[in-house]
Amino acid sequence: MTVWDTLVGQRPMIEALRPAAAGHGMTHAWLFTGPPGSGRSNAAIAFSAALLCERQGCGECHECHTVVAGSHADVRLVRTEKLSIGVDEVRDLVRRAALAPSGRRWQVMIVEDADRLTDQACNALLKAIEEPTPRTVWMLCAPTTEDLLPTIRSRCRLVTLSTPTAPEVAEFLVRTEGVSAALAAYAARASQGHIGRARALARDEATRNRRREIVSMPVRLTGLGSCMTAAQNLHDVAKEEAEAITSDLDAQEKADLDSAYGVVERGRRPRDYSPALSHLQKGQKTRAKRRVLDVVDRGLMDLVSVYRDAIALAVGAPGELVNEEIRGDIEKLAGSSSPELNLRRIEAVFEAREQMLEFNVPAMLALESMMAALQLPEGSRR
Structure with missing residues (x-):
C-alpha cells in the first residue's frame, strides 16, 4: 500500500501532487485546505513521504515508514494542544529550516494548525517563506485560505481537499480497522466524512454511547429545566471525554519532569523545579x-446533523439520513417544527460555537443559551 492509499476520497488532489513529488512543478511552500476531518495533515505527511522516497511514496521503504511514523530526521511536524501557536515555536522552526537537510533530498516543515498562528508567529513565518532556504519545503494546513494572512497564502501553492463520501469512509474503515460493514457504515454516516471521528466511532463503544446521548437531546428539550439539564450533560460529557484523553498524558509529563529534575531519586525539589512545574501545569x-x-x-456538529436530518425529511430530500438509527426522533422533530424553525436552530448552534471558540464565552453559558433556543414548540411537548 502506497502512502497515497491512506488518503480517503482525495483522488483529484493526489493526481495534482504526484507530478510535483516526481519533480515537475515543485515549489517551496504549500497550503493544504479543507473541512475538518478531511485529512489535511495526513495529505501533507503523505506528500512529504513522496518527496523523500526514491519511488515517490511507495509506502514500503525506510523513508516512507519513518515519515509516516513521525521519526524522519528531515520532516518536522508542528501541532499544538494549546489555543494558539506562539512566535517562539515558529522561530525555532525557522532556525531549523535554515539548516541543510541531513539526506540528499528535501527538508519538510509541516504546520498542522496554521490557522492558530498568532500575529507575531505569522510575521516570523512570512520572512522564512519570502526568503526560502534551498531544499526546504513548507507545508501549512488550515481549514480555508482566509485563515491565513494574504501575504502568506499568496506565496503558497494551494491544495484543496474535499470531504470524502460515506461509502469511501466505510470502505476505508473495513480495510484498515477490520470492523464489520454495518459498523463501518454507521461510523461513516455519523462522522459526516471526518476520518478521525469515524475511526473513533468504529473502535470505541464509549465514544458511540456518548454520541447517542447527544443526538437524543433535541426531542427531550421540552422545557427550560430540560434545556439546562441538557446543557449540563453536554458539558459533562465533553469534560469526561477530554479528561480521558489528557489524564494519562498529564501524568506522564509530570513523571518525566520529576525524573529530569531528580525529584524521585533525591527525594527533594531543586530550586528550578517549582518554576518548571508551574509552567507545565499552566500548559496542561x-x-x-x-x-x-x-x-x-464535535457535540455541536452532532446536534446540527439532527436538525439537518429533520429538514431533509420535511422537504423530501433524497439520500440517507446521517442519524438513520434514530429516525423516529427525526420524524417527531420534523413533524413538530417547520424547516425554517430548524434552520434557525442550526443558526443558534453555530452562534454558540462562535461565542465559545472566537469570543471566549464560558462554555456552560453559551450552551445554556443555545439549548433554550432549541426548545421544542409548546404543542409538541407531550
Whole structure:
C-alpha cells in the first residue's frame, strides 16, 4: 500500500501532487485546505513521504515508514494542544529550516494548525517563506485560505481537499480497522466524512454511547429545566471525554519532569523545579481547555446533523439520513417544527460555537443559551 492509499476520497488532489513529488512543478511552500476531518495533515505527511522516497511514496521503504511514523530526521511536524501557536515555536522552526537537510533530498516543515498562528508567529513565518532556504519545503494546513494572512497564502501553492463520501469512509474503515460493514457504515454516516471521528466511532463503544446521548437531546428539550439539564450533560460529557484523553498524558509529563529534575531519586525539589512545574501545569490547563472545547464543538456538529436530518425529511430530500438509527426522533422533530424553525436552530448552534471558540464565552453559558433556543414548540411537548 502506497502512502497515497491512506488518503480517503482525495483522488483529484493526489493526481495534482504526484507530478510535483516526481519533480515537475515543485515549489517551496504549500497550503493544504479543507473541512475538518478531511485529512489535511495526513495529505501533507503523505506528500512529504513522496518527496523523500526514491519511488515517490511507495509506502514500503525506510523513508516512507519513518515519515509516516513521525521519526524522519528531515520532516518536522508542528501541532499544538494549546489555543494558539506562539512566535517562539515558529522561530525555532525557522532556525531549523535554515539548516541543510541531513539526506540528499528535501527538508519538510509541516504546520498542522496554521490557522492558530498568532500575529507575531505569522510575521516570523512570512520572512522564512519570502526568503526560502534551498531544499526546504513548507507545508501549512488550515481549514480555508482566509485563515491565513494574504501575504502568506499568496506565496503558497494551494491544495484543496474535499470531504470524502460515506461509502469511501466505510470502505476505508473495513480495510484498515477490520470492523464489520454495518459498523463501518454507521461510523461513516455519523462522522459526516471526518476520518478521525469515524475511526473513533468504529473502535470505541464509549465514544458511540456518548454520541447517542447527544443526538437524543433535541426531542427531550421540552422545557427550560430540560434545556439546562441538557446543557449540563453536554458539558459533562465533553469534560469526561477530554479528561480521558489528557489524564494519562498529564501524568506522564509530570513523571518525566520529576525524573529530569531528580525529584524521585533525591527525594527533594531543586530550586528550578517549582518554576518548571508551574509552567507545565499552566500548559496542561490550557490544553485541557482546548480539549473540552474541541469535544463540545464535535457535540455541536452532532446536534446540527439532527436538525439537518429533520429538514431533509420535511422537504423530501433524497439520500440517507446521517442519524438513520434514530429516525423516529427525526420524524417527531420534523413533524413538530417547520424547516425554517430548524434552520434557525442550526443558526443558534453555530452562534454558540462562535461565542465559545472566537469570543471566549464560558462554555456552560453559551450552551445554556443555545439549548433554550432549541426548545421544542409548546404543542409538541407531550
